[in-house]
Amino acid sequence: MKNLDVKILTKHLDDPELHTLAAYERHGGYGALRKALKGGMTPEKIHEEVKASNLRGRGGAGFPTGIKWGFLPKQTEKPVYLVINADEGEPGTFKDRLIMERNPHSLIEGCILSCFALKANHCFIYIRGELFKAIKRIEQAIEEARAKGYVGPNVLGTGFRCEIVAHPGAGAYICGEEMALIESLEGKPGQPRNKPPFPAHVGLFGCPTIVNNVETIAYVPWIVENGGQAYSDLGSDRNGGLKIWGVSGSVKRPGLWELPMGIPMRYLIEECAGGMKDGKVMKGVIPGGSSCPPMLAREIDVALDIESIKKAGSMLGTGCVTVFEEGICTVRLAQRIAHFYEHESCGQCTPCREGTGWLYRNVKRLEHGDALEGGLGLLESICNRILGNTICALGDAAAMPIQGFIQRFGDEWAAHLGAGRCPIQG
Amino acid sequence: MSLAFSDAAMRRFEKIVSRYPNKQAALLPVLHLAQEEFGYVPPEAMEYVGALLGVPPIKVQHVATFYTMYNLKPVGRFHVQVCTNIACYLTGGPEIFAHLKRKLGVENKGTTADGVFTLEEVECLAACGNAPAIQVNDKHDHEWPIVYHEDQTVAKVDALIADLRKKASASP
Ligand SMILES: Cc1cc2nc3c(=O)[nH]c(=O)nc-3n(C[C@H](O)[C@H](O)[C@H](O)COP(=O)(O)O)c2cc1C
Ligand code: FES
Numbered sequence: 188m189k190n191l192d193v194k195i196l197t198k199h200l201d202d203p204e205l206h207t208l209a210a211y212e213r214h215g216g217y218g219a220l221r222k223a224l225k226g227g228m229t230p231e232k233i234h235e236e237v238k239a240s241n242l243r244g245r246g247g248a249g250f251p252t253g254i255k256w257g258f259l260p261k262q263t264e265k266p267v268y269l270v271i272n273a274d275e276g277e278p279g280t281f282k283d284r285l286i287m288e289r290n291p292h293s294l295i296e297g298c299i300l301s302c303f304a305l306k307a308n309h310c311f312i313y314i315r316g317e318l319f320k321a322i323k324r325i326e327q328a329i330e331e332a333r334a335k336g337y338v339g340p341n342v343l344g345t346g347f348r349c350e351i352v353a354h355p356g357a358g359a360y361i362c363g364e365e366m367a368l369i370e371s372l373e374g375k376p377g378q379p380r381n382k383p384p385f386p387a388h389v390g391l392f393g394c395p396t397i398v399n400n401v402e403t404i405a406y407v408p409w410i411v412e413n414g415g416q417a418y419s420d421l422g423s424d425r426n427g428g429l430k431i432w433g434v435s436g437s438v439k440r441p442g443l444w445e446l447p448m449g450i451p452m453r454y455l456i457e458e459c460a461g462g463m464k465d466g467k468v469m470k471g472v473i474p475g476g477s478s479c480p481p482m483l484a485r486e487i488d489v490a491l492d493i494e495s496i497k498k499a500g501s502m503l504g505t506g507c508v509t510v511f512e513e514g515i516c517t518v519r520l521a522q523r524i525a526h527f528y529e530h531e532s533c534g535q536c537t538p539c540r541e542g543t544g545w546l547y548r549n550v551k552r553l554e555h556g557d558a559l560e561g562g563l564g565l566l567e568s569i570c571n572r573i574l575g576n577t578i579c580a581l582g583d584a585a586a587m588p589i590q591g592f593i594q595r596f597g598d599e600w601a602a603h604l605g606a607g608r609c610p611i612q613g
Numbered sequence: 614m615s616l617a618f619s620d621a622a623m624r625r626f627e628k629i630v631s632r633y634p635n636k637q638a639a640l641l642p643v644l645h646l647a648q649e650e651f652g653y654v655p656p657e658a659m660e661y662v663g664a665l666l667g668v669p670p671i672k673v674q675h676v677a678t679f680y681t682m683y684n685l686k687p688v689g690r691f692h693v694q695v696c697t698n699i700a701c702y703l704t705g706g707p708e709i710f711a712h713l714k715r716k717l718g719v720e721n722k723g724t725t726a727d728g729v730f731t732l733e734e735v736e737c738l739a740a741c742g743n744a745p746a747i748q749v750n751d752k753h754d755h756e757w758p759i760v761y762h763e764d765q766t767v768a769k770v771d772a773l774i775a776d777l778r779k780k781a782s783a784s785p
Pocket of ligand 1: 246249365401
């Protein structure tokens with residue numbers, strides 16, 4: 188296994204002042220920015236390092252960051268925007284909040300370097316409105332960086348202009364979807380646009396735009412400072428570097444740990460989170476937020492990289508694992524998840540608006556032992572009518588876990604049919 | 614319609630608008646400001662904000678009704694929001710929510726007769742590692758209006774409610 192002691196974003200978390208510029212710099216912060224801008228690194232060179240790093244987007248889809256950056260038009264009259272997705276709303280996910288509250292300058296330094304690489308002069312950080320402390324910390328960090336000449340009209344006296352704005356969301360999970368986020372930033376309801384055109388060509392205010400997750404961009408300074416290859420080497424095949432992993436639910440020590448891509452899920456749950464609490468027995472896990480199909484307790488030796496977990500039938504998602512125990516009825520758990528997606532569908536396209544409601548109502552009926560004729564087949568057919576037929580991936584996010592629960596816990600689901608009540612939890 | 618921002622709010626308004634390439638982009642943060650100033654977002658506030666930003670009131674309404682953080686009706690001094698999503702579901706969130714409904718004598722989204730508490734069941738708060746989590750908004754606190762309370766239990770929630778009650782009677 189890889190060296191588990193290397194840390195990047197969490198290395199100095201024991202410093203309670205890390206969120207201040209003084210402490211961040213004491214630990215070497217803004218060294219990468221100086222190296223790049225004063226040491227003559229070109230935007231192209233930074234882009235190359237990010238490509239070489241095998242950094243994959245940490246927002247859930249795992250798209251290679253260097254390749255995404257390459258989608259920007261080579262030549263454009265329009266301003267280019269960098270937008271940071273700090274909407275953290277996928278149930279079970281709580282990692283970006285840590286970065287913003289405790290190590291906000293890592294994100295700000297990453298934003299400046301990424302703007303430089305993308306030849307963008309404006310960056311918006313779209314922060315979930317409920318995360319008031321994170322918004323405050325990010326605003327303070329921007330002000331401190333501006334006072335030091337890292338942000339503003341003339342970064343480090345090089346003539347490079349970089350403006351960063353923290354923008355509060357207002358409560359809507361859908362705004363985590365990049366096109367909805369862009370609409371929301373423009374002061375509209377968060378209703379996703381059809382793709383194509385992709386945001387790299389027609390994004391914020393109609394201009395070329397790159398949307399990246401908080402954690403993705405917070406790793407950029409280390410990559411610039413140490414080289415893309417060094418970052419890649421910290422992780423596993425095609426899954427570069429470290430990641431902040433989370434464990435929540437019925438474990439002894441829920442929390443967050445920064446560890447290499449590719450570590451076994453079992454290590455995370457048993458060594459880091461201390462295994463099950465109160466003598467409970469693990470029944471299964473939801474690997475990376477509620478849109479990921481669940482996995483059984485006996486499957487947790489899977490390596491946490493994008494390809495391995497996909498092969499095992501689920502998704503890496505946001506890398507925050509939720510653990511549930513024997514005795515928990517998976518239909519009732521799925522009902523809670525289905526309720527979430529029904530509530531959060533933006534209502535724009537029919538398969539999602541209607542489908543998420545059908546899913547919720549039918550899972551609820553099943554939980555009460557009162558399923559309609561057609562039973563599990565009906566649920567599966569609703570899933571199939573949603574999957575791939577919606578404007579954005581919220582519909583898929585609602586359908587995939589239901590399919591996954593039926594696949595993994597089919598006997599338990601079937602036992603609810605005609606039972607008149609929940610056979611597991613009563 | 615007689616709603617208007619105070620001078621201090623107007624200064625904040627100008628600062629917010631200056632950050633965006635057009636005025637409509639400032640709509641979400643300005644609606645937050647309006648809610649802070651007026652306590653909630655009634656139709657008059659939507660009209661007022663629309664006039665300030667040059668956005669038709671119907672568009673402001675479309676936005677104000679789309680997002681859950683804008684209160685279209687008055688809420689209590691403390692808006693107590695209990696997460697019952699997956700991590701909180703597994704660690705006692707629903708039990709805490711049920712307990713608070715009984716204790717405060719209200720249903721979901723209900724406000725106590727004295728106007729001190731509004732209770733609501735909400736989705737994941739990105740606090741799953743410290744579940745169950747509760748978000749409390751204080752309408753009167755303009756410095757720090759939103760506070761998270763994590764690792765909650767029924768006993769801790771009782772203490773929290775007592776605390777908030779004390780705060781309400783000390784500075785109504
Ligand atoms: C319904 C939905 C919700 C999403 N929520 C988030 C989110 O809260 N945070 C995030 O970074 N990405 C979220 N995404 C993924 C984004 O659309 C986008 O892929 C991501 O921000 C890209 O950044 P990355 O390449 O750095 O991961 C969501 C996607 C969907 C379909
Ligand atoms: S599930 Fe309650 S905070 Fe995430």
